[in-house]
Amino acid sequence: MNNKPASAARVGIGGPVGSGKTALVEQVIPRFARRGTRLAVITNDLVTKEDAERLKRSGLIDPERVVAVEAGACPHTVIREDPTLNLDAAELLELKFAPLDLVLLESGGDNLASTFSLELVDYWMFVIDVAGGGDIPRKRGPGVLQSDLLIINKSDLAPHVGVDLDLMIAEAEAVRGGKPVIVTNCHTGEGVDAIIDHVARDVLFDS
Amino acid sequence: MLMLTTIHGLMTDDALHERLHGLSHNDAVETIRLERQDMQRHRLRVETDKGTICAIALPRDVSLEDGAILEIDENRAIVVRAIEERWLELVPRDAEAALELGYHAGNLHWRVQFRDGRLAVALEGPEQAYLDRLTMFFDDGRAQRADG
Ligand SMILES: Nc1nc2c(ncn2[C@@H]2O[C@H](COP(=O)(O)OP(=O)(O)OP(=O)(O)O)[C@@H](O)[C@H]2O)c(=O)[nH]1
Ligand SMILES: [Mg+2]
Numbered sequence: 001m002n003n004k005p006a007s008a009a010r011v012g013i014g015g016p017v018g019s020g021k022t023a024l025v026e027q028v029i030p031r032f033a034r035r036g037t038r039l040a041v042i043t044n045d046l047v048t049k050e051d052a053e054r055l056k057r058s059g060l061i062d063p064e065r066v067v068a069v070e071a072g073a074c075p076h077t078v079i080r081e082d083p084t085l086n087l088d089a090a091e092l093l094e095l096k097f098a099p100l101d102l103v104l105l106e107s108g109g110d111n112l113a114s115t116f117s118l119e120l121v122d123y124w125m126f127v128i129d130v131a132g133g134g135d136i137p138r139k140r141g142p143g144v145l146q147s148d149l150l151i152i153n154k155s156d157l158a159p160h161v162g163v164d165l166d167l168m169i170a171e172a173e174a175v176r177g178g179k180p181v182i183v184t185n186c187h188t189g190e191g192v193d194a195i196i197d198h199v200a201r202d203v204l205f206d207s
Numbered sequence: 208m209l210m211l212t213t214i215h216g217l218m219t220d221d222a223l224h225e226r227l228h229g230l231s232h233n234d235a236v237e238t239i240r241l242e243r244q245d246m247q248r249h250r251l252r253v254e255t256d257k258g259t260i261c262a263i264a265l266p267r268d269v270s271l272e273d274g275a276i277l278e279i280d281e282n283r284a285i286v287v288r289a290i291e292e293r294w295l296e297l298v299p300r301d302a303e304a305a306l307e308l309g310y311h312a313g314n315l316h317w318r319v320q321f322r323d324g325r326l327a328v329a330l331e332g333p334e335q336a337y338l339d340r341l342t343m344f345f346d347d348g349r350a351q352r353a354d355g
Contacts, residue, residue: 003212005264009250080316091267113316122250140339142316145332177333202252205208205262 008040008100009203010090012079012116012124014143017109019129020153022051023186024195025106029060031196037204038101040065040093042086044078044108051106065097075108076115083120090120101204112141123203125149125195134163137172144172149198150181155190208252209261211277211285218274218286227276227284236284239277243292244331246271255285293330295337296322296353297344304349315340325353 013021025041032039041061043051045068052068055061069085071078078085090103105121107114116124126147128136131154137144144150150172158165165183172181180198184191200207216223230236237255245251249265263277273289299305308326312319317337318329328337344350 003210005210005212005250006266007249007264009264113314115316118244118247122248140336145336175336203250205210205252205264 005205008038008090008094008103009123009199010103010105010121011199011203012105012107012121013127014079014107014110014114014116014124014147015127015151016111016129016132019109019127019132020184020186021106021109021127022054024127024151024153024184024192025055025104026058026060027184027186027189027192028104028196029055029058031192032102033061035196035200037200037206038097038099040067040097040100040103042067042069042089042093042103042105044069044071044075044086044106046071046075046108065093067093071108075110076113079105079107079120080115080117083117086120101206102199112136112139112143115142115146123148123199125151127151127153129154129157130163130165130168131157131161134165134168137168137175140175145175148179148202149195150176150179151195152181152183153186155183155185156187209259209278209285211261211263212265213277214265214269214271215276215279217272218276223276223279226279227286230279230284235282236286239285239287240290241271241287242290242331243329246273246287246289259285261285293334294320294327295330295334297326297328297341297350298324298353299326299350300348304344308344308350311340311344326350 015021041055045051049068052066055066056063067089069078069089086105093103094100124147126143169181182191182194227236237257237259239253239255249267251263253261271287275287276284278285299308320327
């Protein structure tokens with residue numbers, strides 16, 4: 001390739017409360033590290049720094065590379081209507097740890113209508129989970145429809161909550177008109193490699 | 208894969224216009240067609256109409272726009288063109304219905320324009336996905352499509 005991107009790629013991770021966003025971040029950090037992707041993480045919480053503290057303590061990443069943004073109000077405000085706080089945080093991380101390849105932004109848990117501003121991120125994934133109900137894709141929430149990548153997490157729970165996982169996947173693919181859907185188990189890491197492949201191909205450009 | 212990290216100018220710039228014209232005679236101008244949403248991105252992987260795979264990675268303070276030239280030399284130019292936007296125009300029955308319709312559209316985070324008493328909704332996905340969300344308005348006549 002003739003030249004290099006001037007800044008780090010920014011990738012958003014959104015989805016309903018408790019769907020496994022932070023668990024997914026914990027799964028992708030070591031995978032990015034192994035392939036040499038220089039990484040920093042921004043978490044968004046309502047009024048605490050809970051997720052950031054959890055990642056800092058995880059031992060998976062230099063705690064300095066994790067920054068919390070407190071939304072204070074509806075979590076979607078800081079990732080869509082006014083992403084200034086997140087833009088500033090990303091810029092600071094890029095300055096402090098230059099050169100970075102990737103900044104991950106975890107949104108605060110929200111509802112099915114939450115989406116990321118494309119001014120803030122280059123690419124975003126939406127994490128739903130099997131236990132939230134097999135009918136979620138059918139409800140065509142903006143997050144499910146518009147995200148670049150849809151993750152259906154907690155595949156291990158399908159038999160316990162009476163969800164037909166194959167049907168859930170098929171319906172998700174149908175409503176997304178060909179955009180990718182990936183099934184994961186963020187306890188075991190199953191399916192997570194495929195997420196790395198998508199991010200590498202579509203925004204890191206180094207695969 | 209071709210990495211594109213700057214905007215050299217617009218198709219309408221006098222200096223570039225002539226060079227583009229020259230290249231077009233050799234069939235050496237490639238076009239990237241983008242939806243409005245994708246124009247907001249600073250980084251994306253796309254394919255030109257001639258099949259060249261491109262990795263666009265612009266500085267954060269530079270934005271894509273219709274007619275932007277991402278590459279130009281003696282052999283080839285690559286330009287970005289916006290795909291025309293699609294809109295769904297809705298006519299509310301009365302003021303009360305208009306308020307409800309506006310609230311509903313806001314709740315769904317639809318991007319809208321107000322056009323002479325009509326509500327125009329930008330279609331950023333399949334039209335049916337939008338119509339499905341409006342059935343209760345159509346069913347009791349609170350709103351109808353401008354063209355229907
Ligand atoms: N069984 C199962 N549990 C999971 C999986 N992934 C996450 N969990 C559990 O789900 C719960 C919520 O996970 P988190 O990663 O905190 O979810 P989150 O989306 O970050 O939550 P918020 O940030 O609060 O919205 C935790 O108890 C996780 O252990 C999975 O794949 N399978
Ligand atoms: Mg979390």
